[in-house]
């Protein structure tokens with residue numbers, strides 16, 4: 281079924297590689313395993329999962345949507361992938377994404393853009409655009425993406441599927457191609473909250489290969505979906521009335537607020553002083569981390585090496601010049617600039633301080649409220665090519681998702697209806713650190 285769907289939707293450019301034969305063979309093996317002893321099969325028995333092209337899968341190519349890693353094979357699997365396989369999931373392919381997960385439209389991929397299944401002239405969002413459309417077009421049950429500043433929640437919203445980013449440290453980052461290490465998290469996209477809850481409980485948890493993972497047992501999220509309301513929900517007037525917010529999406533936010541109140545929940549506007557500082561601080565910090573993380577792609581150790589070079593320095597320079605795309609180069613340069621000795625304090629240190637202020641005020645809100653309601657994206661999906669020439673405008677469009685990554689808290693985007701253009705609309709809820717069980721139960725209640 282899924283392979284047929286992949287074939288049917290080939291023109292959307294969802295996958296950079298489909299493991300067709302391997303997936304079928306695995307399915308047959310699993311069938312055999314079930315016949316031998318039905319009690320022995322894993323909790324994701326036969327579940328078909330796709331993985332974003334920044335997640336390592338042993339013996340398979342991984343490129344981060346970049347020419348610089350063309351043909352590079354993973355020597356090991358990401359911890360998340362190992363845990364899926366241990367529960368008998370089937371990995372069906374690698375999904376297209378923005379180059380090194382940098383972007384909000386999936387148009388910076390070396391493999392060309394992904395198209396939104398709701399309207400193929402529109403972007404799917406990004407950077408996990410392939411992952412979102414993979415679920416939207418029903419080419420898999422579950423998709424693993426990554427979310428550094430909204431890359432799971434924003435494309436989920438633009439494609440009308442569910443996308444969750446857990447707390448920082450909830451899922452191991454071992455085996456992810458790093459972008460901004462203090463922001464990156466694996467996120468899960470799916471058709472239902474139950475599927476996401478079960479996948480999360482399987483892939484989450486302590487990992488010796490990632491010292492930032494949360495210690496202790498993982499709650500059985502899929503068995504904790506019974507909702508115990510009523511709850512207290514906060515929102516920001518400044519977000520709901522943000523000048524960048526499309527009126528149709530604002531109407532969905534207001535409707536959600538009224539509906540929640542009618543269900544007996546407390547929904548209140550709370551002050552937040554830093555909304556307009558989130559994006560500048562995020563792009564200083566993530567480009568700084570990216571410039572450091574991406575220094576390893578030097579033409580020597582991985583992937584692409586420029587063929588016509590004489591000296592070592594020339595090899596570095598030409599391999600990076602030819603291997604990286606425009607957006608990645610822009611960010612490496614910006615990151616190297618904000619980390620340079622003359623500007624470090626003015627930009628990098630300042631942005632760290634802003635991050636702390638944002639975290640403190642956000643955590644103070646969660647001392648009083650269970651959830652924070654936020655749009656996921658300021659507009660529904662826009663036309664392919666429309667935002668490419670204005671990177672700053674594209675950065676600003678991340679205003680509603682980046683807060684969760686700045687603070688390290690979980691967030692989930694849920695489809696809530698249709699825009700007047702006919703395109704899907706998603707809204708987002710965030711919760712306090714490690715409150716995934718509560719967030720999922722609430723999401724289950726709403727969706």
Ligand code: GLN
Nearest residue numbers: 381383427428429430431
């Ligand atoms: N759009 C944001 C960026 O380009 C978020 C990307 C992501 O979460 N990977 O940085």
